[in-house]
Amino acid sequence: MLELRPSCEHCNKALPPASLWKxxxxxxxxxxxxxxxxxxxxxxxxxxxxxxIRGIPPERR
Structure with a gap:
């Protein structure tokens, strides 16, 4: 189960609720x-x- 986080996984910057990634x-x-x-x-x-991503274990993706 994925965990929802209100911040960027890489820089820990807060993400606005309306962020458009794609x-x-x-x-x-x-x-x-x-x-x-x-x-x-x-x-x-x-x-x-x-x-x-095949070589990356699921818990590290």
């Missing part, structure tokens, strides 16, 4: 829904991503 991707713009959306993943991109 563009305009936040609940205010995209509210939660019960509708299922199909979002296909590019296998090559996912393989590259998973290879980068």
């Amino acid at each position: 563009g305009n991707n936040f609940l205010g713009n995209n509210p939660a829904s019960t509708n299922i959306k199909h979002r296909p993943v590019d296998p090559a991109t996912h393989a590259q991503f998973s290879a980068a």
Whole structure:
């Protein structure tokens, strides 16, 4: 289970509740829904991503 933290893991700087880490991707713009959306993943991109973190134990990710 992930632990929610109100600060940056790297510098311990407080994060504002409305921080946008990935563009305009936040609940205010995209509210939660019960509708299922199909979002296909590019296998090559996912393989590259998973290879980068595969050697890191889950508790250290």
